[in-house]
Amino acid sequence: GAGVSQSPRYKVAKRGQDVALRCDPISGHVSLFWYQQALGQGPEFLTYFQNEAQLDKSGLPSDRFFAERPEGSVSTLKIQRTQQEDSAVYLCASSLPSRIAPNQPQHFGDGTRLSIL
Amino acid sequence: KNQVEQSPQSLIILEGKNCTLQCNYTVSPFSNLRWYKQDTGRGPVSLTIMTFSENTKSNGRYTATLDADTKQSSLHITASQLSDSASYICVVSAYSYGKLTFGQGTILTVHP
Numbered sequence: 028g029a030g031v032s033q034s035p036r037y038k039v040a041k042r043g044q045d046v047a048l049r050c051d052p053i054s055g056h057v058s059l060f061w062y063q064q065a066l067g068q069g070p071e072f073l074t075y076f077q078n079e080a081q082l083d084k085s086g087l088p089s090d091r092f093f094a095e096r097p098e099g100s101v102s103t104l105k106i107q108r109t110q111q112e113d114s115a116v117y118l119c120a121s122s123l124p125s126r127i128a129p130n131q132p133q134h135f136g137d138g139t140r141l142s143i144l
Numbered sequence: 145k146n147q148v149e150q151s152p153q154s155l156i157i158l159e160g161k162n163c164t165l166q167c168n169y170t171v172s173p174f175s176n177l178r179w180y181k182q183d184t185g186r187g188p189v190s191l192t193i194m195t196f197s198e199n200t201k202s203n204g205r206y207t208a209t210l211d212a213d214t215k216q217s218s219l220h221i222t223a224s225q226l227s228d229s230a231s232y233i234c235v236v237s238a239y240s241y242g243k244l245t246f247g248q249g250t251i252l253t254v255h256p
Contacts, residue, residue, distance in 0.1 A: 031187070060244075069148075069233050069246030070188070083243060118187055130176045130195055130237075133244065135187030 031136035052121030167234030
């Protein structure tokens with residue numbers, strides 16, 4: 028597709044369940060980012076991939092959060108034993124590597140709205 | 145902690161009027177400053193990107209300014225349209241690979 032695609036768009040889970048959120052980046056974009064956006068707030072960085080390598084995971088809030096990008100394209104953000112505070116919109120963004128196109132924009136998907144009951 | 149602060153939190157203007165949104169940041173080191181527009185229920189869309197050496201950049205009716213000495217930026221919207229109603233987010237990149245620090249956004253509402 029032409030843009031970043033995220034699925035599902037909405038996810039409702041009971042507290043304690045595991046969830047998996049998917050991101051399909053723009054073809055050819057080797058850089059991929061995950062962000063968490065709480066209601067009424069700006070997004071906050073979770074993790075960064077360059078191809079299949081996870082180079083920065085400093086924003087993951089706990090060890091219940093795990094992200095992978097095994098073939099350097101599609102990425103999955105997994106949250107284990109979900110808690111109510113995990114309720115948020117999870118955004119994925121992709122871009123060309125900065126060494127090719129410095130200071131170029133990240134292209135965002137429309138996010139997955141996660142609600143934990 | 146690196147921070148990006150925006151003002152005002154919300155703004156209501158009439159269609160056709162101009163407005164200016166403000167951003168102050170303490171992120172260091174600094175790579176670039178970006179303004180994004182986020183419609184309700186959608187992902188952010190890039191409006192402008194400015195590096196340390198740039199002090200103004202335009203994208204249609206949007207003009208961003210940057211003062212790297214005072215660590216301030218503004219986004220000026222000219223001749224507002226109803227479709228400009230959205231959240232405008234100031235974003236600072238401290239790393240060359242693109243790790244972004246977001247402000248909380250200014251919610252702009254344009255009334256007919």
